[in-house]
Amino acid sequence: MDNSVSQVLSKTKRSRQKPKSMLNGAITILIAINVMAIILVILSLFIKTSPAAIQSMITSFKVKSAISISVCSIILSLGIVMLLGTPIAYGLSQKKGGFYALIEGVFSIPIVLPPSVTGLALLMTYGRRGLIGTWLNELGVTLPFSFIAIVIVQVFVTMPYYIQIVKNGFANVDKSIAEAARTFGASELEVLLLIYMPMTFKAMLSALILCAFRAAGEFGATIMFAGNLEGKTQTITTRIYTLYQMDLTQSVSLAVVQIVVFILPLLFLKIKLD
Template sequence: MDNSLIYQKVEGCKERRDIYQLKESNKIDLTKILLWGIMISNVLFITLIILSLFFKSSLRDVGTVIKDLNTLKAIKITISSIICSAVMTIIIGVPFAYVMAQKQGKIYRIINMILNLPLVMPPTVAGLALLMAFGRRGAFAKVIRVVGLDIPFSFVALIIVQVFVMLPLFTQALRSGFEAIDQDIKEAAMVFGAGEKELLFFIYLPLSIRTFVTGLIMACLRAAGEFGATMMFAGNLSGKTQTLSTAIYTLSQKDLGQSISLAVVLILIFLIPLLILELKLKD
């Protein structure tokens, strides 16, 4: 075949391809428009709801509520309890997530289901369950009395509530990070004599550090905002068990304006770790 004919056919194919691509580029993608429309609507919906609190407050109101002694106590209790709960959650959650990442049997799926129950339980039910377990007439009341503890409506009760709601979020996030690690890395480490301790602390945790921090931050924020279980089991005692979320409820019964201002403070505090999570850890 003549080279000129081959060249003409190739050029004709290129022209038809260019025309097809031009038609496709001019074609309206309704699915893409719908997806973007839903996303923008969702962002606007959430943003406007949150901004409604800011519209009903002012810098002066926020400053006044921050200077209030009860607010300062609530902030102190919230931060100190979250730190204690985070330590407990790490101690319990890391080994649990590591073991669950290695096992795939039915019994481990049932264990995982049990661990996830606090995520789906209504907060009041969770609080009632904790009260029936550790209360003065609870299932473990005799053991607790022997130890000499009085758990309900104490700082210890607040820690128990927070750990109860933090563990599922943290362990599920960390387990996903552990499961994403290539098994070849584990096998190579074991060939060189690595045991379970070396695998956990020198392989799995370093390779899952982002998942670890992300899960911990989200779990801490979830626990800091817990209300129902906290009210039922730990109470709302100023300077003892009152957190920012329960303090907002107390203020709403007395002064709606101050409760709105405190809600703004809570949102601003929560924004700091979320910004760190989104802008730093996910880069």
């Protein structure tokens, strides 16, 4: 009797393991296919250029200017996103209910907006005849087609990612620790700075890395709101577009430079962080 029961249990266990092993195998194959597809796409750029062409791009004054504008704008926009997004993420992590869910949904709108629509909307808001731009123009302030316009675009498109990731990180903090701190007289600012932020450091850094990726690759909204003025608003991404219209080989070489200068270091940092 015991032997028959054991055989039935053994067969049942094997029957359950077989679909699981098949699923794991299918997942492994899908991962391998997608990884190879991504590597193939990136590799195609490196194959179509040469070290000499890459060196020519790096030594170009216009490329140096585009890289400088990209780096400076990304650093500034990440600082603004962190400064504004951290308290917002903290507030959303502490509140529940339909109203705050609606607010969170509003913050997510820039993620789903097409880049061209984002650029046009920013132009209609901050342009000389825009809702806010009209008042700014009277004060002598012009935002479109300036360096600040690049920063505005990057903050607008990256803020939702930062808020969502950091909010989820804050939500995982043990609330009993924060309650204990409040009991001993800690203010909400102290709770945020001394408890929540240190305990979610990795989440905040991961969010900033993702935002840097997003900002570095931004094109559509940037070219519509900030333009593509050499030495003023031309980022490395819009410079690639300019070269694409003139010389495909040079645009490919600059694309490789962008991968090496921006994407690979950020990707390495993300791997080290995980």
